[in-house]
Amino acid sequence: EGIEVETKWSGAKTFFGSEGLIMLRISGTGTLIVSSYGAIHSVxxxxxxxxxxxxxxxxxxxxHLKFxxxxxxGWKSTLFSGEGLVVELTGPGDLTLQSRSQDSFLSWLIPKIPKQTTYVSSGS
Structure with missing residues (x-):
């Protein structure tokens, strides 16, 4: 029992655009913990x-899913992503999605971070 992790170059497909050109290939048996931005949805x-x-x-x-x-x-790029890249997957098979992307998570988070305040002493 064990999980193996290896990197896989996505090649000419330019998979994931600004999210990166390298995918992780996970194989084996065992427990895998996955982190995401937002909720995870299985399809x-x-x-x-x-x-x-x-x-x-x-x-x-x-x-084994084709992608x-x-x-x-045009205008559709603003509906799908800043980069305008989508992936079409063809079954049979399972995939998981996250409810937020890195960009949408940062857009939500940054306004909530307190602004740094500088205090100047009067020297008394």
């Missing part, structure tokens, strides 16, 4: 079923 695809998602929201997918990264043109 099971039937044979031939397609699912399109912003690359920043995809957390995991089974290796194709596509650029979304």
């Amino acid at each position: 099971r695809l039937a044979s031939g079923q397609k699912y399109v998602v912003d690359t920043g929201h995809l957390v995991t997918f089974e290796e 194709d990264v596509k650029k979304v043109a």
Whole structure:
């Protein structure tokens, strides 16, 4: 029993755009703990079923799922991501999604961080 982790170059598909060009390949048996931005949602695809998602929201997918990264043109890019990249996955297989991307998490978090205040002493 054990889990193996290896890095995998995503090559010419430019997978994950600004999120990175390297994927992790996890194999073996055991417990894997996954962290995400927001909640995790599981999706099971039937044979031939397609699912399109912003690359920043995809957390995991089974290796045998077919995937194709596509650029979304024009106004649609603002609906899907700042980079305008989506991934189309084709089943059968399982994938997990996160409810927030890194960009949306930071957009939510930064306004909540207190601003640094400088106090000047009068020297008394």
